[in-house]
Amino acid sequence: MDHWRNQLFFGDNLEVLRRHIPVESVDLIYLDPPFNSNATYNVLFAEQNGSKSGAQITAFEDTWHWGLEAEQAFDEAVRFGPRKLADLMVALRGFLGANDMLAYLAMMAVRLVELHRVLKAAGSLYLHCDSMAHPYLRLILDAIFGTRYRRNDIVWWYPNKLPTGGRLFDRQHDILLYYVKTNVFTYNEIRIPTEYEGTQLVTKKVSGKRIPVYDPETGKQLRVQATDKPAGDVWRINMIHPQSKERLGYPTQKPEALLDRIIRASSREGGVVLDPFCGCGTAVVVAERLKRRWIGIDLTHLAIKLIKKRLADTFPAEPPVYEVVGEPVDLKSAEALAQQDRHKFEWWALDLVDARPARDKKKGADQSIDGVIYFQEKEGGPYRKIIVQVKSGKVGAAQIVELKGAMAREEADLACFITLTPPTRPMREEAAAAGFYESEHPPGVRFARLQILTIAELFAGKKLEYPSWSIQATFRKAAPKRKGTPPEENQGNLL
Numbered sequence: 001m002d003h004w005r006n007q008l009f010f011g012d013n014l015e016v017l018r019r020h021i022p023v024e025s026v027d028l029i030y031l032d033p034p035f036n037s038n039a040t041y042n043v044l045f046a047e048q049n050g051s052k053s054g055a056q057i058t059a060f061e062d063t064w065h066w067g068l069e070a071e072q073a074f075d076e077a078v079r080f081g082p083r084k085l086a087d088l089m090v091a092l093r094g095f096l097g098a099n100d101m102l103a104y105l106a107m108m109a110v111r112l113v114e115l116h117r118v119l120k121a122a123g124s125l126y127l128h129c130d131s132m133a134h135p136y137l138r139l140i141l142d143a144i145f146g147t148r149y150r151r152n153d154i155v156w157w158y159p160n161k162l163p164t165g166g167r168l169f170d171r172q173h174d175i176l177l178y179y180v181k182t183n184v185f186t187y188n189e190i191r192i193p194t195e196y197e198g199t200q201l202v203t204k205k206v207s208g209k210r211i212p213v214y215d216p217e218t219g220k221q222l223r224v225q226a227t228d229k230p231a232g233d234v235w236r237i238n239m240i241h242p243q244s245k246e247r248l249g250y251p252t253q254k255p256e257a258l259l260d261r262i263i264r265a266s267s268r269e270g271g272v273v274l275d276p277f278c279g280c281g282t283a284v285v286v287a288e289r290l291k292r293r294w295i296g297i298d299l300t301h302l303a304i305k306l307i308k309k310r311l312a313d314t315f316p317a318e319p320p321v322y323e324v325v326g327e328p329v330d331l332k333s334a335e336a337l338a339q340q341d342r343h344k345f346e347w348w349a350l351d352l353v354d355a356r357p358a359r360d361k362k363k364g365a366d367q368s369i370d371g372v373i374y375f376q377e378k379e380g381g382p383y384r385k386i387i388v389q390v391k392s393g394k395v396g397a398a399q400i401v402e403l404k405g406a407m408a409r410e411e412a413d414l415a416c417f418i419t420l421t422p423p424t425r426p427m428r429e430e431a432a433a434a435g436f437y438e439s440e441h442p443p444g445v446r447f448a449r450l451q452i453l454t455i456a457e458l459f460a461g462k463k464l465e466y467p468s469w470s471i472q473a474t475f476r477k478a479a480p481k482r483k484g485t486p487p488e489e490n491q492g493n494l495l
């Protein structure tokens, strides 16, 4: 472990776990998978003036459908999982049928088998779920870990959630299923302030049991002023609401206070924390602050990008050391990503020039542009627009002509064409014919109005050229913190 490096993986956690994470190498796993809530979470990009832009991009789809992939996961869980899991999956198929819930459970089952494999003997796992999937996931964990290794069904209660109305009691909690791998597990008692004034009995731990402590002179049981008590299994921690200082703009972001409690309870300094569905990196950032080592995995490039920024913003004085695995680092890996998923390639390529996605392409909206950049020539000056087109396949001059048309239609000041394959001469000529943009600040500097950049050139450090005094951040900035500091004051954390 001496040559340990924290790792951020861009990819499907099943593949990453199987290929990269060794058996019994992790002390604590926290996972917060999409809940099969049939929602598609969009990240809204804030406009420069702070208002919300119409441009949305799918961060991730919280939808699991029965299909070939689900059938394959089901088959693997039955054939290669523990025997009890096989029995359970077959029973669930009989009960639920081959529907979307079963698809979700099959996908989760194969991943949980892998997570159990990578957990150290003294390790713990917390599976974060909602009340719909909770009963099924609990059965699956019972089958994989064994019922005797189930510690708690922790209720995360967030009373600050705005009521949604409807003919049911408003949902105000999630469940954290807490399991350990063996009986010898790491557990650090978490004490929280008591809500009442008064005294409490003094106890001490003997052979794992709490027994009363007596005053040697009076023989009476000792009492002390109550200030704190061990945390129970209902955790009152406010959820991140839109005005929250912690909020970065990633859907489903969890409060740091929640992760703080889990990580302190079930790991030690230097221990390895794994979050296989890490989203915008709450577990990663808290692990770093609490001086744990960490591994984060996410399927969405947006999440990886955001975590990198969050780590840099949170620890400006001591930037964390980590490696990013799975992001294209050369032409070959960029080609592989383009082949694997064209949309992901597009989003990744847009990042290289700091463009935001123009539309939710998955929804088949306007295909003519992929990304947009807004810039100001000087602070407080008017915003100018650059449109960006990304191509991973064959390219030709017709696409440059099309981009010029889009420039006129979108009233863009400049355009950028990013291509994986080298442009042809007619393409370069067509781009050159678009002429120049002349800046006012600094006055009279000329920039090609339509710039073609290849992925190879971008890897080599070539930049899109325009007269910007700064590039605006898309996501909110995380507040700086010091490592090893005590837990943050956490918004209404009473229980």
Ligand SMILES: C[S@@+](CC[C@H](N)C(=O)[O-])C[C@H]1O[C@@H](n2cnc3c(N)ncnc32)[C@H](O)[C@@H]1O
Pocket: 011, 012, 013, 014, 032, 033, 034, 059, 060, 250, 251, 252, 253, 254, 255, 276, 277, 278, 279, 280, 281, 282, 283, 297, 298, 299, 300, 303
């Ligand atoms: C509910 S969010 C996690 C939010 C996170 N706890 C936070 O505080 O930001 C679930 C995340 O899982 C990711 N995801 C979904 N399926 C995945 C998979 N198969 N492998 C890796 N990540 C996945 C999604 O991209 C999304 O970012």
